[in-house]
Amino acid sequence: MAFDPQRALADLDIIAARTGGLDDGGARRLCWSDEWLAARAYVRSELEKLPVEIATDEAGNLWAYLRGDGDGIVAVGSHVDSVPNGGWLDGVLGIAGALEVLRAAADRGTPPCTIAFVDWADEEGARFSRSLFGSSAASGHMVPAELADLLDRDGNRLEDVVAACGVDLARVLEAGSRLQGIRAYLELHIEQGPVLESEGLAVGTVLGTVGVERARGRFTGQAAHAGSTPIRQRRDSFLAAARTALELREIALRHGGVCTVGGATCTPGIVTAVPGVTEILIDQRHLDASVLAVMKADLAAAATRIAAEEGCGVVLEPIWRIDPIPFDDDLIAIARAAVRDVTGTDRALPSGPLHDAAEVARAGIPTVMIFSSSTNGISHAKEEDTPREHLALALEAYGRAVDRVVGGADA
Amino acid sequence: MAFDPQRALADLDIIAARTGGLDDGGARRLCWSDEWLAARAYVRSELEKLPVEIATDEAGNLWAYLRGDGDGIVAVGSHVDSVPNGGWLDGVLGIAGALEVLRAAADRGTPPCTIAFVDWADEEGARFSRSLFGSSAASGHMVPAELADLLDRDGNRLEDVVAACGVDLARVLEAGSRLQGIRAYLELHIEQGPVLESEGLAVGTVLGTVGVERARGRFTGQAAHAGSTPIRQRRDSFLAAARTALELREIALRHGGVCTVGGATCTPGIVTAVPGVTEILIDQRHLDASVLAVMKADLAAAATRIAAEEGCGVVLEPIWRIDPIPFDDDLIAIARAAVRDVTGTDRALPSGPLHDAAEVARAGIPTVMIFSSSTNGISHAKEEDTPREHLALALEAYGRAVDRVVGGADA
Secondary structure (H helix, E strand, O other), rough: OOHHHHHHHHHHHHHHHHHHOOOOEEEEEOOHHHHHHHHHHHHHHOOOOOOOOOEEOOOOOEEEEEEOOOOEEEEEEEEOOOOEEEOOOOOOOHHHHHHHHHHHHHHOOOOEEEEEEEEEOOOOOOOOOOOOHHHHHHHHHOOOHHOOOEOOOOOOEEEHHHHHHHOHHHHHHHHHHHHOEEEEEEEEEEOOOOHHHHOOOOOOEEEOOOEEEEEEEEEOOOOOOOOOOOHHHHHOOHHHHHHHHHHHHHHHHHHEEEEEEEEHHHEOOOOOOEEOOEEHHHHHHOOOOOOEEHHHHHHHHHHHHHHHHHHOEEEEEEEEEEEOOEOOOOHHHHHHHHHHHHOOOOOOOEOOOOHHHHHHHHHHOEEEEEEOOOOOOOOOOOOOOOOOHHHHHHHHHHHHHHHHHHHHHHH | OOHHHHHHHHHHHHHHHHHOOOOOOOOOOOOOOOHHHHHHHHHHHHOOOOOOEEEEEOOOOOEEEEEEEEEEEEEEEOOOOOOOOOOOOHHHHHHHHHHHHHHHHHHHHOOOOOEEEEOOOOOOOEEEEEOOHHHHHHOOOHHHHHOOOOEEEOOOEEHHHHHHEEEEEHHHHHHHHHHOEEEEEEEEEEEEOOOHHHHOOEEEEEEEEEEEEEEEEEEEEOOOEEOOOOOHHOOOOOHHHHEEEEHHHHHHHHOOOOOOEEEEEEEEEOEEEOOOEEEEEEEEEEHHHHHHHHHHHHHHHHHHHHHOOOEEEEEEEEEEOOOOEEHHHHHHHHHHHHHHHHHOOOOOOEOOOOOOOHHHHHHHOOEEEEOOOHHHOOOEEEEEEOHHHHHHHHHHHHHHHHHHHHHHHHH
């Protein structure tokens, strides 16, 4: 039986019915929880119907291997875990697509090469604020000692929580051996943004994950009485921050990236005082590392100029950064062709959010992703949704792209 | 002996040495505390050296009457209480000035009319966030039932705390009888702002206290992923709030008032999300009620226009307001003349902060204030200071103005 998007949609409905979806407050598959394990148990039960070898690696990632004739492994996967009150599609769409890849391939007999299915553990990082747990362990970018003492909201240590699920934090990097022999990784995901929908498109090909520069901007002026300090004698840190936030939008538009001020905190922060200190959280993203560097420099120049004009000082304290991770040109071409064949449209776009695919690509494995549209661009919320016909088209394109890669030279 | 500013300065030094000043972390005369009582005890001890009748009224205000020949009473006073880690001059400068008025008048014999000294209780409201306790009780603008259950940081009820100082909250409005017969009230205070200093002036006359309009501006856009949402598809509540804050500055400059955004709060307020909701605290002030009304309308128009341009909604929720309280024209003229005589300069300015004098004026009693300069415009902080020569000039001008009013027609 051929790759059937409807079977994958049925899997999604079952998982949503068991562990939360659109109609009951959203997904509850927080990693390392009972409901996460329940969703995994369903996936495993479906895998057990196929002629595959199932294994869980040292980082808690679930693998299933459909052995093939040729050399090299093509890997397919995503994650079943969700944020609390999350959406019914984030992650699990790719799991349903990968599962259907195995079903269709097994139906046709021994594939031209081995196909590996993977459900990465704790992609969201929603419990310990540390995302991409399983895939970063496999890629070797995790430093386990940095994670051991992270606490969840109830004060539980990460090391203890993962141990209860059979994961020994000291050994998680051994999961890296699972990447040996993988010559391609393909992942299907919802866009989690409004680009495809706004252009009337169901499916798109992902060029890579954007680079991110995050900083805390601390503007220091002079706290002063709101009633007794004339406007022209103020050094208002909030107005300096406000002008910088507006300039950040111009920087993003000028360079075709995104810049966001996610929050602001004023000190003393009372209605009767000019804010002496204002801190803003700044996030800048671009797919091109050199353009991102220019955006970062533009921010520094703008903040310094504006602060001086407002009689304030400013310090931009880096919080976190990651380089852009471009996907593989050949796989991008295959995915674009598959999307074009299925939908009649061809749109390639960067991914703003990170994904397990980024960790796999960082490990040097050729990687690509396919996105379905996201209704209203909403994700990480119970309202997250995608028209079922868009999901079916995305699944179909994904199945075709994997077929082409698995088929290799004869494709 | 004539009015002697140096005696008043010596009082200030003694009170600072006993209850906190410039050199030891700031004033500690938090109302209803032991150190407040200690400062009052010093004032009372000085009053007891004079031929005055001393009384504490039902609201905890300390009065002393130097009886005179004619009808009508001229009142002089301010407050000895301070904010925590406050300045050595806020309030107590006016107490020292008023005390010196009594000393000089008593020295000259029976004055042409009775002079009433008053130390208002809990002007600052620093403990229960309710300022002008004693003066608002006397003016009749307090609603005691609203205050009974206010709690301080340690969970103590206002009603219990004032009771420990002999004040029965149910009877505080009876202090209003103290205002009967008062035909003028004069108060000396530091400016608590930078206007006089920036113009190189030591002393100024106060035209009244400004009207205040306070609101919480709540901008509602759409929370969205900072990575996946293109700039042009955002409805960013923070940027709408930022533009409104900058426009507020233009409104203040256009109308000669002040406007302040004291704080901002973003939801979800994380670096990875476009803020869906941003709240800002807005304060607008002007001495002219009709201009303040225009400023308020300008804010509403600007916020509505900007929010619409940003794809957001906005609600301006009123928090608190007070009308401008203009001081008495005749007393202003007398005070300006006294300041001019002493300093050779004549500057009249509104007061941004409220004062006990505003409550007295609201009660229908002709009122005026004189300000000394404030170094760097700083107040409510241990760094609060004023050059001693400015304090001496302000005290001298205050003494002359009171003399003129007490002297009546022959002045």
